[in-house]
Amino acid sequence: xxxxxxxxxxxxxxxTIALLIFGLVPVAITMTNIGEGExxxxxxxxxxxxxxxxxxxxxxxxxxxxxxxAPALVAGLPAWQRKAAxxxxxxxxxxxxxxxxxxxxxxxxxxxxxxWFGLFSLTLPISGGMPVGEAxxxxxxxxxxxxxxxxxxxxxxxxxxxxxxxxxxxxRMLPGRSEV
Numbered sequence: 001x002x003x004x005x006x007x008x009x010x011x012x013x014x015x016t017i018a019l020l021i022f023g024l025v026p027v028a029i030t031m032t033n034i035g036e037g038e039x040x041x042x043x044x045x046x047x048x049x050x051x052x053x054x055x056x057x058x059x060x061x062x063x064x065x066x067x068x069x070a071p072a073l074v075a076g077l078p079a080w081q082r083k084a085a086x087x088x089x090x091x092x093x094x095x096x097x098x099x100x101x102x103x104x105x106x107x108x109x110x111x112x113x114x115x116w117f118g119l120f121s122l123t124l125p126i127s128g129g130m131p132v133g134e135a136x137x138x139x140x141x142x143x144x145x146x147x148x149x150x151x152x153x154x155x156x157x158x159x160x161x162x163x164x165x166x167x168x169x170x171x172r173m174l175p176g177r178s179e180v
Contacts, residue, residue, distance in 0.1 A: 002072050005172045013061040020054050048114040055100035074167045095147040106136035
């Protein structure tokens with residue numbers, strides 16, 4: 001049976017991942033544009049740890065969605081919008097997994113392992129040193145930019161549904177128990 005609303009777990013994962021991604025962007029911009037030193041090192045570690053947290057939460061979100069499903073799209077959408085909604089959601093899920101995997105892979109190839117918030121080290125079995133790491137991290141940055149663009153499109157679509165169409169699309173993902 002298709003649920004009529006998102007569960008509190010789905011909402012929690014959605015908004016937590018969104019907030020973490022919004023936090024990752026300024027950290028990434030800052031860490032790559034400040035000079036070398038202790039602050040840059042701390043920002044890199046914060047970025048990597050948070051990225052792996054996003055990866056874990058995204059995988060949890062995918063499992064919850066696979067198990068529970070998601071509400072049907074609102075009635076009355078043109079076919080092209082239904083297709084765009086499905087495609088953009090699959091793309092968001094894919095990119096939210098791919099971006100941190102690429103960052104982790106690039107770091108594993110060239111640099112010290114990720115010390116997840118200083119608690120333990122995580123690395124992938126990828127070799128190749130700095131040339132391979134830098135190449136992977138360039139792809140990571142490009143894909144991350146695509147993710148940010150898609151997030152803004154997602155926000156625009158949610159606002160379109162809420163302000164222009166005045167349907168329940170956004171309300172059913174907002175925290176709390178909104179009736180739809």
